[in-house]
Amino acid sequence: MTRRFLTAEDVRRLIQSGGELVVDAETVVTPQALEAAQAAGVTINSGSGGAWQVPQPDRGPDAARAMKSLSNLPEPEGGASDGRGVIITVVGKNRSGVLAEITAHLATAGCNIHKVSQEIVEGYFHLVLTVELDGSSSFNSLKSGIECLGGEDDFVARAMHERVFRFMHRV
Amino acid sequence: MAPYTDREVLELVRMVELETLDVRTTTLGINLLDCADPDLESTCEKIYTKVVHHASKLVETADSVAADFGVPIINKRIAVTPISLVAAASGADNLVPIAKAMDAAAKEVGVDFIAGFTAYVHKGFTRADDALMNSIPEALDVTDHVCSSVSLASTKAGINMDATRRFTQVVMETANRTADRGGLGACKLVCFSNVVEDNPFVAGAHIGIGEAETVLSVGVSGPGVVRSALARLSPDDDLTAVAETIKRTSFKITRIGELVGRETAKRLNTIFGIVDVSLAPTPAIGDSVADILELIGVDVTGAPGTTAALALLTDAVKKGGLMASSSVGGLSGAFIPVSEDQGMIEAVRKGALSLAKLEAMTTVCSVGLDMVAVPGDISEDILMGIIADEMAVGMVNTKTTACRIIPVPGLGPGDTVEWGGLLGTGIVQDPGKFGCANLLRRGGRIPAPMQGFRN
Numbered sequence: 001m002t003r004r005f006l007t008a009e010d011v012r013r014l015i016q017s018g019g020e021l022v023v024d025a026e027t028v029v030t031p032q033a034l035e036a037a038q039a040a041g042v043t044i045n046s047g048s049g050g051a052w053q054v055p056q057p058d059r060g061p062d063a064a065r066a067m068k069s070l071s072n073l074p075e076p077e078g079g080a081s082d083g084r085g086v087i088i089t090v091v092g093k094n095r096s097g098v099l100a101e102i103t104a105h106l107a108t109a110g111c112n113i114h115k116v117s118q119e120i121v122e123g124y125f126h127l128v129l130t131v132e133l134d135g136s137s138s139f140n141s142l143k144s145g146i147e148c149l150g151g152e153d154d155f156v157a158r159a160m161h162e163r164v165f166r167f168m169h170r171v
Numbered sequence: 172m173a174p175y176t177d178r179e180v181l182e183l184v185r186m187v188e189l190e191t192l193d194v195r196t197t198t199l200g201i202n203l204l205d206c207a208d209p210d211l212e213s214t215c216e217k218i219y220t221k222v223v224h225h226a227s228k229l230v231e232t233a234d235s236v237a238a239d240f241g242v243p244i245i246n247k248r249i250a251v252t253p254i255s256l257v258a259a260a261s262g263a264d265n266l267v268p269i270a271k272a273m274d275a276a277a278k279e280v281g282v283d284f285i286a287g288f289t290a291y292v293h294k295g296f297t298r299a300d301d302a303l304m305n306s307i308p309e310a311l312d313v314t315d316h317v318c319s320s321v322s323l324a325s326t327k328a329g330i331n332m333d334a335t336r337r338f339t340q341v342v343m344e345t346a347n348r349t350a351d352r353g354g355l356g357a358c359k360l361v362c363f364s365n366v367v368e369d370n371p372f373v374a375g376a377h378i379g380i381g382e383a384e385t386v387l388s389v390g391v392s393g394p395g396v397v398r399s400a401l402a403r404l405s406p407d408d409d410l411t412a413v414a415e416t417i418k419r420t421s422f423k424i425t426r427i428g429e430l431v432g433r434e435t436a437k438r439l440n441t442i443f444g445i446v447d448v449s450l451a452p453t454p455a456i457g458d459s460v461a462d463i464l465e466l467i468g469v470d471v472t473g474a475p476g477t478t479a480a481l482a483l484l485t486d487a488v489k490k491g492g493l494m495a496s497s498s499v500g501g502l503s504g505a506f507i508p509v510s511e512d513q514g515m516i517e518a519v520r521k522g523a524l525s526l527a528k529l530e531a532m533t534t535v536c537s538v539g540l541d542m543v544a545v546p547g548d549i550s551e552d553i554l555m556g557i558i559a560d561e562m563a564v565g566m567v568n569t570k571t572t573a574c575r576i577i578p579v580p581g582l583g584p585g586d587t588v589e590w591g592g593l594l595g596t597g598i599v600q601d602p603g604k605f606g607c608a609n610l611l612r613r614g615g616r617i618p619a620p621m622q623g624f625r626n
Contacts, residue, residue, distance in 0.1 A: 004205045004217075005205070005206070005220065005221075007208070007210075007216050007217060009210055009213045010213075028220055028224055030216040030219070030220040031216075031219075031220065032216050033216075054224075057224055057385070057440075057441075059383075059384055059385050059440060059441045059442065060202075060383045060385065061384075062383055063383070063385075063440070063441065063442055066383075066443070067437070067440065067442075070436060070443050071437070073433065073497055087175065087180055089180060089181065089184045091181075091184070117177055119177060126177060128175075128177050128180045128181070139239065140238070143238070158184060158188075158241060159241070160183075160241035161239055161240055161241075163430065164183065164240045164242070164427070165175050165180060165183060167426045167430040168179075168182075169175060169179045
């Protein structure tokens with residue numbers, strides 16, 4: 001049976017009784033227990049051999065089944081299943097050159113543009129691009145790069161995973 | 172890849188950028204039953220260690236999910252097993268050390284609240300329940316992040332009026348201990364009728380004993396989004412159109428919560444619990460449930476028509492939310508926290524929203540008397556009567572009701588207290604001159620009502 005925790009009190013008791021400090025690999029050793037063992041010059045060992053290491057959090061006996069069920073939960077269809085789809089929106093006061101700036105940046109950011117649409121309403125443009133990241137590009141660098149463009153009194157650009165839109169607008 | 176219309180894309184962007192759409196909280200529930208120990212210090216050690224062990228990645232994971240999906244996750248919280256259960260084996264009379272261990276763990280992992288300094292006393296007290304109740308005032312004074320709750324009643328058990336009186340005394344003592352902070356301690360303390368085991372919102376969050384080792388739940392929020400959707404309707408659109416608009420908007424808001432919940436649970440490698448679909452306001456302009464009620468058609472929140480409007484709102488939120496999520500739970504309805512909603516604050520200031528009307532509203536919405544400020548010198552029987560009434564509303568209507576009520580030391584009706592941040596601004600309400608001294612003196616239990624006997 002796995003001992004769930006090893007506390008400082010456990011360490012002091014074991015050292016006093018001359019017992020070994022051996023715990024199961026899944027046992028969580030408290031910081032105070034580690035300090036107490038260190039102060040006594042004793043190493044806490046794992047039953048499987050070697051010094052005890054912090055285990056992965058034990059999420060419980062039904063976690064594996066629940067994680068499998070979570071991955072099988074139906075999602076709305078139609079999107080890129082590997083998570084490479086990104087929607088970029090750009091909104092701002094109408095001026096020339098914005099589309100060129102955005103697409104020039106995307107050209108260096110490693111993505112393939114699937115769709116571009118734009119509308120100008122009352123002096124403000126709304127630009128929506130649907131892109132797909134290529135194999136080597138990261139969403140985080142695309143997002144931070146695109147959202148740095150524009151600025152105060154110019155345009156605001158946002159990049160979001162396509163999955164968010166699919167969740168909201170498809171069943 | 173499926174194309175989206177510009178309208179669909181810009182709708183979500185508008186909700187996030189302009190209409191305060193956010194995920195209000197991702198709350199990690201952590202079972203602490205295995206932290207029980209005959210030695211209190213060892214119990215504290217285990218609690219601190221287990222919370223940090225399981226929640227160390229919660230904040231960074233939630234932040235990365237928020238960045239990926241472009242939807243802010245405002246709060247990251249932890250909900251633990253009711254501490255009176257965990258502390259029982261120690262036999263300790265003073266459980267403040269446990270609250271301090273919880274507080275230290277919360278600071279270590281970077282969450283804003285850790286809730287679950289909790290006891291269920293709706294039928295009676297164990298020694299550990301007694302110890303916990305005694306410890307609440309000091310615990311909420313000396314810690315920053317700990318929240319506490321007490322279950323006083325249920326449809327199955329009736330109302331424990333001895334416990335209600337005791338809880339009243341605890342509220343008063345907690346507020347007095349934090350008089351220098353406007354009674355702030357009592358803002359972190361709530362009582363329940365028909366408590367739920369999976370509420371991700373504070374102050375009442377905890378992980379109930381029917382739950383698993385760890386579970387990640389989500390509370391969404393979007394009063395601003397609903398408000399904006401209603402503002403686009405014509406004044407001639409009828410209430411069916413209003414309900415339909417709220418339902419459809421609630422669906423969309425909840426879909427975001429469902430996505431965030433699934434992904435955060437997956438990245439933390441833990442069970443995905445529930446989405447609480449409650450509309451939870453903040454003091455920010457435009458993020459108000461009261462504004463929604465006024466758009467539905469009430470002159471000022473608190474005027475006649477408010478309860479009917481709130482009934483429509485709560486029902487429509489639930490209908491839309493239930494379709495949107497694989498697992499809905501928690502409180503799921505509309506919150507009416509008076510100090511946390513700019514429209515509610517204004518309604519109290521105008522004299523339109525009274526304590527009596529708030530009680531009526533709790534019969535149709537999901538929370539109760541929440542963040543209600545009362546005079547610091549309120550008598551024990553009047554305060555107990557307010558709490559008992561709220562417990563009765565929940566007991567008879569087979570719904571959850573709660574009471575988070577703050578007697579603000581040194582202030583009287585109409586005075587203002589600034590608690591700041593999400594807790595907002597309290598305007599002290601007038602509870603009237605008459606009380607229930609004999610009811611208080613009698614004590615005992617109000618028996619379970621007929622509604623509890625469904626077998």
